[in-house]
Amino acid sequence: MINFLKKLIYFFYREYKLYLSGFHSVLTMITFFFVAIFTFIFSIGPKDEILSLLGVGIMWTLFLLSSTLSLRKYYQEDFENGNLVLLHLRGFSYELICILKTISHFIFVQIPFLIFLPIACILLSISIDKVYYIIISFFLGSIILSCLGSISSSMNLLNNRNYLIGSVIVIVFSIPVIIFSVGLIGQYDNFNSLINILFGILLITFAINPWASGACLKLAIENN
Amino acid sequence: MKFLVNPNRFNSLTDLILKPLMLLSISLMVIGLIFAFFLSPDDYQQGSTVRIMYIHVPSAWLALMTYFIMSLYSIAALAFRIPFGFIVNTAVAPIGAIFTLICIITGSLWGKPMWGTWWVWDARLTSVAILFIIYLIIILINFSFENRLVREKIVAIFVLVGSVNLPIIKFSVDWWNTLHQTASISKLSSPNIDTAMLTPLIIMTLAFIFIGILIAILRIKTEIYIRKQST
Amino acid sequence: MLLLQNISLKRSNIEIFNDINLSLSKGKIISLKGKNGSGKTSLIKIMLNLLEPTFGTIYWKGKNIKKNLYSFYDQVTYVPDKTTSLKNLTVEENIKIWKKISLSDIGNSQITNILKTLKLENYIYKKVNSLSLGETKKLELLRLIIENRKFWILDEPFTNLDTESINIMEQTFDDHRKNDGCIFFSTHQRTEIGITDEIIL
Numbered sequence: 154m155i156n157f158l159k160k161l162i163y164f165f166y167r168e169y170k171l172y173l174s175g176f177h178s179v180l181t182m183i184t185f186f187f188v189a190i191f192t193f194i195f196s197i198g199p200k201d202e203i204l205s206l207l208g209v210g211i212m213w214t215l216f217l218l219s220s221t222l223s224l225r226k227y228y229q230e231d232f233e234n235g236n237l238v239l240l241h242l243r244g245f246s247y248e249l250i251c252i253l254k255t256i257s258h259f260i261f262v263q264i265p266f267l268i269f270l271p272i273a274c275i276l277l278s279i280s281i282d283k284v285y286y287i288i289i290s291f292f293l294g295s296i297i298l299s300c301l302g303s304i305s306s307s308m309n310l311l312n313n314r315n316y317l318i319g320s321v322i323v324i325v326f327s328i329p330v331i332i333f334s335v336g337l338i339g340q341y342d343n344f345n346s347l348i349n350i351l352f353g354i355l356l357i358t359f360a361i362n363p364w365a366s367g368a369c370l371k372l373a374i375e376n377n
Numbered sequence: 378m379k380f381l382v383n384p385n386r387f388n389s390l391t392d393l394i395l396k397p398l399m400l401l402s403i404s405l406m407v408i409g410l411i412f413a414f415f416l417s418p419d420d421y422q423q424g425s426t427v428r429i430m431y432i433h434v435p436s437a438w439l440a441l442m443t444y445f446i447m448s449l450y451s452i453a454a455l456a457f458r459i460p461f462g463f464i465v466n467t468a469v470a471p472i473g474a475i476f477t478l479i480c481i482i483t484g485s486l487w488g489k490p491m492w493g494t495w496w497v498w499d500a501r502l503t504s505v506a507i508l509f510i511i512y513l514i515i516i517l518i519n520f521s522f523e524n525r526l527v528r529e530k531i532v533a534i535f536v537l538v539g540s541v542n543l544p545i546i547k548f549s550v551d552w553w554n555t556l557h558q559t560a561s562i563s564k565l566s567s568p569n570i571d572t573a574m575l576t577p578l579i580i581m582t583l584a585f586i587f588i589g590i591l592i593a594i595l596r597i598k599t600e601i602y603i604r605k606q607s608t
Numbered sequence: 609m610l611l612l613q614n615i616s617l618k619r620s621n622i623e624i625f626n627d628i629n630l631s632l633s634k635g636k637i638i639s640l641k642g643k644n645g646s647g648k649t650s651l652i653k654i655m656l657n658l659l660e661p662t663f664g665t666i667y668w669k670g671k672n673i674k675k676n677l678y679s680f681y682d683q684v685t686y687v688p689d690k691t692t693s694l695k696n697l698t699v700e701e702n703i704k705i706w707k708k709i710s711l712s713d714i715g716n717s718q719i720t721n722i723l724k725t726l727k728l729e730n731y732i733y734k735k736v737n738s739l740s741l742g743e744t745k746k747l748e749l750l751r752l753i754i755e756n757r758k759f760w761i762l763d764e765p766f767t768n769l770d771t772e773s774i775n776i777m778e779q780t781f782d783d784h785r786k787n788d789g790c791i792f793f794s795t796h797q798r799t800e801i802g803i804t805d806e807i808i809l
Binding site for chain 2: 304308309311312313314315318321322325326328361365368369372373376
């Protein structure tokens with residue numbers, strides 16, 4: 154048991170080192186997010202009423218788009234240099250690898266995003282009392298996005314003709330997330346019930362994720 | 378029932394029934410269209426546009442039915458290792474996409490005079506649009522992978538994950554307050570629909586089912602042939 | 609210990625190999641020879657249970673391998689023919705991460721000694737990116753020592769190595785065999801290692 158925990162800790166240590174050595178790509182994603190927000194503001198005009206009305210929707214869309222940029226980093230490198238096989242041989246089952254990868258993607262990619270969210274809220278002139286709700290919904294939503302990203306990037310490991318389809322898959326599956334989390338901002342009275350729905354979606358995706366991506370990883374390793 | 382899982386049995390059976398099926402589906406289609414256009418009454422509210430329903434409703438049912446069959450075959454293929462399921466998945470996806478497209482187009486043609494708009498974002502319409510996108514992605518995945526063995530398994534996994542959408546479509550009219558009306562034929566014994574309108578609807582549904590099966594058989598036979606050639 | 613029975617593999621109805629029987633036990637060095645595309649890597653993947661054979665079963669300590677897969681994985685080191693070291697990290701970080709993940713109890717001094725014999729000691733704080741092909745290969749083979757397991761399965765271990773390093777490898781193989789170890793490797797080159805068994809695909 155202690156050995157197992159040690160292994161887990163060093164798996165995260167490894168992921169930390171990997172993401173740290175490629176941290177500029179995470180920064181690039183955040184920059185993309187902000188530049189895209191700027192272009193949005195320039196294109197619809199800097200009126201406060203319009204911005205605070207559309208702000209949350211814009212933020213969600215751009216958040217989704219910029220998190221699809223990181224899909225390629227998810228499993229592809231470890232798959233191509235054979236590290237997935239080695240980790241599997243060191244006692245990590247495919248499903249466990251998927252869960253750990255999802256968690257580390259959440260920690261090392263989505264959390265930096267979440268830290269920068271309040272700044273985006275200021276830019277989009279969303280009032281400060283709403284930021285609390287936004288952070289909570291983005292927190293739950295980003296875990297769901299990590300799970301969906303894991304599924305779609307593991308599906309596309311052997312796809313070297315049309316990688317864009319991975320992004321399309323993530324966007325399609327994240328439609329319910331967007332519906333519920335954007336709807337959440339409009340109705341603060343109803344906050345708890347909508348958060349519960351979002352949490353339910355989170356649990357479902359978290360349960361499907363290791364099964365689906367584990368099967369895809371196994372398939373990719375078999376046929377590589 | 379072996380022909381449902383065995384390519385050879387399937388081929389030998391469908392060779393027999395292909396021509397009768399073709400005749401049957403054409404004649405049913407002709408009879409159904411005659412009923413729909415000439416022998417059924419106008420609706421007292423909708424007027425003549427109610428005739429669009431005789432195409433809209435069957436194609437919607439078949440779009441859902443096709444996806445349902447695909448998910449059943451995906452389970453069979455993944456869990457029970459029946460490769461015929463992969464063949465069906467590849468062959469049937471474009472048919473489902475076309476039926477969904479017909480459903481959406483006829484629906485918006487009907488919606489313009491009735492609701493005053495081509496498209497509204499209510500739950501039923503949105504979920505059907507998502508179904509169409511899912512069909513498109515399945516077709517795209519079929520084009521994206523070089524390795525056939527990988528591609529078909531990934532399609533099957535995607536179909537299973539996407540089947541979450543099916544109950545949402547079915548019950549969207551009950552769960553949410555939608556502009557789209559609730560199902561008129563939920564129980565066969567006492568449907569909320571007049572017999573004069575029910576007859577063309579049933580004939581058209583049968584015609585659509587037979588045409589769907591016909592095209593599916595042709596496509597599956599082609600797929601089996603292609604696979605035999607490539608090995 | 610590891611027993612392969614009647615293994616055969618078909619890919620889209622083309623037979624790659626047929627009816628392979630093989631047993632790995634203590635003190636054996638088995639080499640696998642074959643032309644390009646004869647399925648050497650596939651056979652290794654089947655042994656590691658990464659790929660399902662079309663027919664045949666694999667036994668580990670008398671039981672079907674699927675039933676105690678992880679106890680088998682616990683005893684085996686696999687060195688693929690690719691570069692598995694993380695390219696953006698330094699040699700030292702690579703060694704440290706791998707040592708910790710494989711829970712090996714090997715001492716730091718021992719690793720420094722080996723690095724010296726392999727002439728890698730000047731590269732410890734350099735990124736794997738800047739190493740030459742032969743040096744990265746040596747770093748890959750270092751995993752054999754780090755993980756400290758009984759079964760070594762290697763895919764093309766001698767590519768890109770100079771004669772001196774090959775001599776060191778042969779010495780290590782011999783030592784490992786004397787320590788009740790077992791080595792299985794695929795190659796297309798001639799080697800001077802005291803091979804006890806040879807399989808030709």
